[in-house]
Amino acid sequence: xxxxxxxxxxxxxxxxxxxxxxxxxxxxxxxxxxxxxxxxxxxxxxxxxxxxxxxxxxxxxxxxxxxxxxxxxxxxxxxxxxxxxxxxxxxxxxxxxxxxxxxxxxxxxxxxxxxxxxxxxxxxxxxxxxxxxxxxxxxxxxxxxxxxxxxxxxxxxxxxxxxxxxxxxxxxxxxxxxxxxxxxxxxxxxxxxxxxxxxxxxxxxxxxxxxxxxxxxxxxxxxxxxxxxxxxxxxxxxxxxxxxxxxxxxxxxxxxxxxxxxxxxxxxxxxxxxxxxxxxxxxxxxxxxxxxxxxxxxxxxxxxxxxxxxxxxxxxxxxxxxxxxxxxxxxxxxxxxxxxxxxxxxxxxxxxxxxxxxxxxxxxxxxxxxxxxxxxxxxxxxxxxxxxxxxxxxxxxxxxxxxxxxxxxxxxxxxxxxxxxxxxxxxxxxxxxxxxxxxxxxxxxxxxxxxxxxxxxxxxxxxxxxxxxxxxxxxxxxxxxxxxxxxxxxxxxxxxxx
Numbered sequence: 001x002x003x004x005x006x007x008x009x010x011x012x013x014x015x016x017x018x019x020x021x022x023x024x025x026x027x028x029x030x031x032x033x034x035x036x037x038x039x040x041x042x043x044x045x046x047x048x049x050x051x052x053x054x055x056x057x058x059x060x061x062x063x064x065x066x067x068x069x070x071x072x073x074x075x076x077x078x079x080x081x082x083x084x085x086x087x088x089x090x091x092x093x094x095x096x097x098x099x100x101x102x103x104x105x106x107x108x109x110x111x112x113x114x115x116x117x118x119x120x121x122x123x124x125x126x127x128x129x130x131x132x133x134x135x136x137x138x139x140x141x142x143x144x145x146x147x148x149x150x151x152x153x154x155x156x157x158x159x160x161x162x163x164x165x166x167x168x169x170x171x172x173x174x175x176x177x178x179x180x181x182x183x184x185x186x187x188x189x190x191x192x193x194x195x196x197x198x199x200x201x202x203x204x205x206x207x208x209x210x211x212x213x214x215x216x217x218x219x220x221x222x223x224x225x226x227x228x229x230x231x232x233x234x235x236x237x238x239x240x241x242x243x244x245x246x247x248x249x250x251x252x253x254x255x256x257x258x259x260x261x262x263x264x265x266x267x268x269x270x271x272x273x274x275x276x277x278x279x280x281x282x283x284x285x286x287x288x289x290x291x292x293x294x295x296x297x298x299x300x301x302x303x304x305x306x307x308x309x310x311x312x313x314x315x316x317x318x319x320x321x322x323x324x325x326x327x328x329x330x331x332x333x334x335x336x337x338x339x340x341x342x343x344x345x346x347x348x349x350x351x352x353x354x355x356x357x358x359x360x361x362x363x364x365x366x367x368x369x370x371x372x373x374x375x376x377x378x379x380x381x382x383x384x385x386x387x388x389x390x391x392x393x394x395x396x397x398x399x400x401x402x403x404x405x406x407x408x409x410x411x412x413x414x415x416x417x418x419x420x421x422x423x424x425x426x427x428x429x430x431x432x433x434x435x436x437x438x439x440x441x442x443x444x445x446x447x448x449x450x451x452x453x454x455x456x457x458x459x460x461x462x463x464x465x466x467x468x469x470x471x472x473x474x475x476x477x478x479x480x481x482x483x484x485x486x487x488x489x490x491x492x493x494x495x496x497x498x
Contacts, residue, residue, distance in 0.1 A: 001036075001054060001099045002087045003047045003066040004118065007138060008107035009234040009307025011362040011466040011474060012073035015109075018082050021067035023416065026383060026397040030067040030083065037063055043393035046134035047101040049167025053175070054099075064090035066101075070417050071307040075108040084118050091125050097174055098122065098131045101167065104139020104154070105232035112237040112478075116144025123148045132174035134166045138197070138232040141188055141243040150174060151184050152245050154227035156215055158201045159421075159449040161389045173224045173247060182249035184224055189259045190243040191267055192483045192490050193231075196275035196469045197444055198300060198460065200230035206272035210262045214244065217258050223248045228262060234306055234467060238480045242266060242273075260494055267492050274485050275469040277462045284318045287459055293326070293437035296455040300444040302465030305419030309333060310442050313355040313370040314463040316411070319440065320370070323408075326437035328426055330412025331401060337413045341376045341402035348376045352404065354413065360466050362475065374406035378430045382414055388422045390449035396424075403429050410436075419443050422450030 006016055022029040031039060041051045047066060054061050065086040069075070091098060106114030115133075122131065130150040137155040139145075146152060153170040156162050177184055202211035207230065214226035225247040231240055244262040248255035266273075287295050297319075302312040310333040319327060332355045344350045356369035382398030399415030412429050420441040426433045433439045434454050441447055444467065452458070462468065471486060482490035 001047065001050045001061055001063050002090070003068060003101040004083050004087070005068045005101065005103045006075055006106045006114070007071040007103050007136065007232055007307065008074055008105060009071060009466055010073065010107055010236045011234060011360070012307040012309070013358060013360055013362070014072035014309060016069040016072055016075045016079055018076070018079040021069045021079060021083065023399065024070050024397060024418070025068050026395045030065050032065050032086070033063055036066045037061060039395070040066060044391050045101060045163045045394070046167030046170065048393070049164045050099040050101065050171055053168065053171045057175070062090050062093065062095060070304050073307065075106060075114060077109045080108045080111070080114060084121055087118065088121050088125050091122055091129065095129060097178060098129055099171055099174065100131065100133045102133055102135055104135035104141070104145065104229070105235060107235055107237060113142045113144055113239065116142045116148070119148035120144055130174050130177060132170040134170045135229070136160065137230055139229045140231050140235065140237065140239045140241060141190060141229055141245060142239045146186050146188050146245065150177070151225065151247050152186060152227065153225045154229050154245065156202060156211055156227070158230065159390050159446045161449055163391065169225055184247050185249065185252060186245060186247050187252060187255040187259050188243060188245040189263050190241040191263050192480070192492055193242045193267065193270055193273060194233045194240055194471060194479070194483050194486065195230055195242050195273035197230070197233065197306065198275045198469055199273045201445060206266065206269035210266045213258070213262050213265065223255050223258060226258060233471060236476050236478045238478055240479055264494065270484055277470055280315055280318050280461055280463060283459050283461045284322050284324070287438060288322055288324055290457050292456050294433060294455050295438050295457045295459065296447070296451050297438060297440045297459050297461050298444065298447055299440065299442045299461050299463040301463040301468050303419060303442045303444050303467050304417035305446050306444055306467040308442065308465045308467040309358045309360070310417045311355040311357055311367065312463055312465045313368060315440060315461045316355070317370050319438070324438055325408045327409040327440060328431050328433055328436040328438070329409060329440040331398060331414035331418070331420070331425060332411065333417045334413045335415045338400055338402050338415050341404065341413065342379055342400070344376050346376050346379055350374070350376060354404070354411065363466055363473070365464055372404060372406055372411070374404045376402060377405040377410065378403040380429050384424050384428045386422055387424060388450045390421050390446060401429050403431065419446050421446050423454065
């Protein structure tokens, strides 16, 4: 049982080192062995489900590594090699089955399909061992993943509130085979479609019906597993796509028909996968007119959950310009400002250049700090355990946080990046988001798991950054073309990628 999780935004200037695969969860490097079982058992992730199910069967668990890094640019070759080697060495020691908690959108410095490369390396060690793989909803599916995994399942939700259940679905199918059931077979198709992430959620159309078709077929036992993958569009690689994967027994015809029907439905509604952006000034002006809060303003253009640096100040600058009051902002990734606030101490009055410390050369952006003055209100270690509907039990490590109180605004700076899954990202630093008129955070969709229950209004703000939804402004060079909507006349003939 192992984990290697990374979603790679190839336009991000940041890279993922070996150590970063541990730091995000509070370790100096990726944990190994018994500490994985102790840390992740019961956690709301596929890895947690794998451990729980194996323990329930009194199986001997070999846990070589659990590697989780916040999305950013390419995974460094050394990091990939060390993580892959740890997994392959464990497989070489002998096992009855392999269960992997992967992402499906990892790009390394040398490989455009990190998960496919990992699976090929495992197969070079053991060509027969059953391999079950749980993937993120944003996986960009490839032949190498499908050909080398025995079972593939994906999250059915976005925000991803079924990570544990996805692990259960994967393990259940694999263990049924180990118990003498039919050998799993996999059918998959892909669409020449790059879909906006803000239009992907299965809770609404156009993704709702395709996902319901998949979930219904699996629930009714027509197939072992059925998954729809929205794909991760912020990667300049050939296999960006929206796809469907069906795991079946001997009835390949039913699986193929289901796969084709799902994607035919999605393709028919392809225009619905385009997101139409609004100028930031208009979004903030709209927020200013709303009488009651909390008003949650989500800066999707620069969110760590899709690889952004989390230090662009465009949205905050506009909030200051338009004079919004009673505002909570954060976290902003700024280790330099954090260090200054830590040195000054709680209660100190300080003036800082907040954020804007990083450039994004791939999209032609220079960092622009925002000069702010205020009082250091709180300093914390930035560590807490997630609660709520998504990733409950996950050990968040922001590597320190501090709150700058400017009078109109309380702003959190942090030592590391993280998507904002729950109100704890504010409450851990002494800010009650339910008491604020405006709550400003950097996220695209995952924040909804924790903030929809407390928000009176939610507005999406398209700040600058590498997580934009305007795909025609991204310098793609390696996409398979034609692809919709970059090529509006693109056609799909229903051809299979079986």
